[in-house]
Amino acid sequence: MNYKIAFFDIDGTLVNEEKVIPQDTIDAIAEIKKLGVEPVIATGRAPYFVKPLLEEVGIESYVCLNGAYAVYKGKAIYSEPIDKNIIEELVELANTHHHALTFEGDEYYYASEADHDYVFESVASLKVEQPGVDADFWKKAHIYQMFLHILEGEESKYEAILDRLHFIRWHSKAVDVLPIGGSKAKGIEQVLNLLGLTREQAIAFGDGLNDKEMLEYVGFGVAMGNSHPDVIPYADFVTTDVDNQGIRNGLIEAGILPKIEKVY
Numbered sequence: 001m002n003y004k005i006a007f008f009d010i011d012g013t014l015v016n017e018e019k020v021i022p023q024d025t026i027d028a029i030a031e032i033k034k035l036g037v038e039p040v041i042a043t044g045r046a047p048y049f050v051k052p053l054l055e056e057v058g059i060e061s062y063v064c065l066n067g068a069y070a071v072y073k074g075k076a077i078y079s080e081p082i083d084k085n086i087i088e089e090l091v092e093l094a095n096t097h098h099h100a101l102t103f104e105g106d107e108y109y110y111a112s113e114a115d116h117d118y119v120f121e122s123v124a125s126l127k128v129e130q131p132g133v134d135a136d137f138w139k140k141a142h143i144y145q146m147f148l149h150i151l152e153g154e155e156s157k158y159e160a161i162l163d164r165l166h167f168i169r170w171h172s173k174a175v176d177v178l179p180i181g182g183s184k185a186k187g188i189e190q191v192l193n194l195l196g197l198t199r200e201q202a203i204a205f206g207d208g209l210n211d212k213e214m215l216e217y218v219g220f221g222v223a224m225g226n227s228h229p230d231v232i233p234y235a236d237f238v239t240t241d242v243d244n245q246g247i248r249n250g251l252i253e254a255g256i257l258p259k260i261e262k263v264y
Contacts, residue, residue: 044064063191069106080186089161093161099149125171146176148177185214207228225244
């Protein structure tokens with residue numbers, strides 16, 4: 001297949017546990033650009049946590065907030081905030097159970113509580129700036145995604161709203177909260193439509209539970225060697241891990257980059 005575009009998750013895919021991009025990954029992306037394959041970020045992260053990485057790896061476009069917001073070469077092309085009535089229901093439930101929320105807009109994000117251990121620990125794992133504190137931020141701005149700071153097993157307390165919101169765990173003390181039907185695949189679809197490309201012309205790399213729909217949607221889905229086990233069935237190929245040329249090896253398997261013969 002003649003692939004025209006490649007989508008890359010960030011955490012565990014482009015960057016390792018230390019949030020460092022391996023040099024070989026940077027080199028591989030530069031090589032596919034020369035071959036006419038456009039690299040695009042596809043992440044659960046918000047725009048304000050994507051831009052520094054874009055410059056480092058030389059990528060101009062991104063699908064972020066798990067598909068709810070997409071930017072192509074500096075211009076926003078897709079935006080789908082969560083309905084405020086649904087957010088209000090979630091806020092009321094979270095208050096009832098004394099759980100903290102983090103609200104993500106397109107320009108900044110705020111937590112509902114100050115000095116909350118679950119908020120601090122989960123956000124710190126991303127190695128980004130901690131959120132501000134504003135329990136009413138959701139009333140003032142478009143919210144594209146939320147973090148609900150709960151332990152594993154506590155999702156059952158939110159059954160009343162799970163027909164409208166989807167939870168994806170990414171930390172022992174946090175889940176992403178998305179509208180039903182929301183996923184990276186939805187944002188990717190918008191980019192492909194803009195460029196007049198088919199899903200079969202796209203390749204994607206990911207490792208987390210929020211990458212399942214994306215890997216299944218594109219023409220060639222690549223799961224990193226360090227992927228969550230539940231992600232593997234959605235991929236066409238399992239490459240090596242992020243620190244062992246995982247991106248390059250996936251691109252070689254897809255036929256985008258040439259196989260490098262070992263020299264003895």
